[in-house]
């Protein structure tokens with residue numbers, strides 16, 4: 001196979017020599033080629049074609065049972081020096097990693113086809129965008145990449161003869177857990193992923209490139225690659241304001257990104273638009289504001305819990321052109337089902353492992369869909385997709401929101417005092433373990449900016465990069481922290497969440513316009529209870545007051561915990577953050 005781009009030619013030639021596929025096929029992005037691949041995947045059993053009347057263009061795929069999630073323990077940042085990966089990443093010396101991986105990739109595509117996928121993260125040709133090439137032996141990967149990114153000849157045309165790209169090599173190999181590695185080489189713009197077929201490990205444009213490699217690129221080039229959703233709120237006056245928000249996995253990011261305004265807000269004229277649900281690339285514009293794009297072209301969302309009430313927009317998005325992974329196959333009408341879709345689990349069904357899902361299984365609480373089962377759906381299907389989704393310049397940010405899952409400590413919302421304090425608030429993001437996960441309940445897991453598993457370099461340097469970015473942003477957004485998960489003594493959630501979260505976003509946006517009040521507390525600015533618009537909600541100002549309290553004793557404990565977490569970073573911890581922690585402690589006295 002011949003390419004105009006020398007770097008690409010070398011990459012393909014070397015990878016072919018290493019993996020020895022029988023055939024090499026370039027993915028040109030045409031519908032005919034993708035359709036032929038879908039047919040091939042169905043003929044081998046890799047995918048199942050679903051009811052085309054009810055779910056046009058939709059397919060079902062099941063991964064191996066040992067391969068259902070990202071594997072953080074087997075994900076490595078491979079650099080020359082350990083210090084450059086930092087204390088929060090698994091590290092391998094890069095030459096040793098190449099040597100080991102080459103041993104595993106050797107001959108791994110024998111008898112198979114290697115697909116060459118040229119893809120663009122971001123709209124093709126946007127100044128924000130970056131190009132990647134993924135080589136893979138999986139049709140499932142090709143078809144998912146064709147939903148999640150922009151693929152094909154147009155990307156090669158943009159790459160041109162000298163353009164640079166991120167190299168990604170993936171092989172399912174034998175799906176051997178013991179030899180499963182997800183390795184990022186940020187110094188070489190290279191990703192190598194082997195022995196997995198699960199999305200987060202193998203759709204290399206997503207976590208591997210758009211976060212791990214891109215965060216490193218962003219530091220070199222003066223921008224930010226963040227684990228953030230982006231949404232637009234159109235207010236009654238017709239103006240749309242944009243918010244980027246970071247939450248750890250399983251805190252309702254996709255739901256917030258596709259929020260449906262409460263009736264009273266909709267009647268007033270509020271509308272919410274989704275720009276992205278997972279990743280934001282953020283740059284400083286010529287006007288000194290921050291601008292964000294969503295580099296992806298689809299949603300790789302968790303299926304269980306998605307329903308007509310929790311997220312009707314996400315559900316609507318999955319009704320065509322979608323690949324479902326590890327959900328229940330409903331044999332009654334050849335469709336799909338998952339826990340939390342509705343109250344009618346199909347009686348004649350196959351579970352995510354490919355076995356009959358029996359009446360007895362259901363009676364015994366055996367789940368039909370894997371809890372991390374997914375849909376891969378085109379962004380353009382989303383009823384609330386933003387008209388700015390393809391805007392090559394991105395959208396201007398007025399607020400940056402951090403969030404976590406805390407039972408007591410964090411109030412419903414608070415605002416940081418300034419940029420450095422905002423970076424501090426992001427750096428101390430945390431979630432408490434719930435009873436749903438194994439292990440102790442209530443243990444605090446720090447997940448700075450929700451980037452713990454995704455930062456491609458030393459997190460101390462990442463904090464410093466965030467602080468430095470502030471110097472370039474002359475028209476700064478405001479920073480906030482939200483917590484939808486406060487509970488009462490019995491563990492009941494105090495805040496309804498979902499669409500009602502717009503009430504909090506509304507206060508946030510009014511703060512950015514200088515139109516809402518707040519009171520100063522030791523941790524930052526908190527709304528007065530009456531500042532949150534409760535119209536149409538069965539809650540009193542006193543209830544909201546409970547959600548907004550700042551318990552100094554709990555925060556003193558938290559400050560101790562932060563100190564312990566910060567100690568990991570040694571002299572890489574920026575002084576500005578140590579100062580912020582000192583200020584917090586002083587404020588709590």
Ligand code: OXD
Nearest residue numbers: 070200248249278300
């Ligand atoms: C994801 C995650 O899949 O953050 O988006 O785990």
Ligand code: MN
Nearest residue numbers: 227249278279
């Ligand atoms: Mn994510």
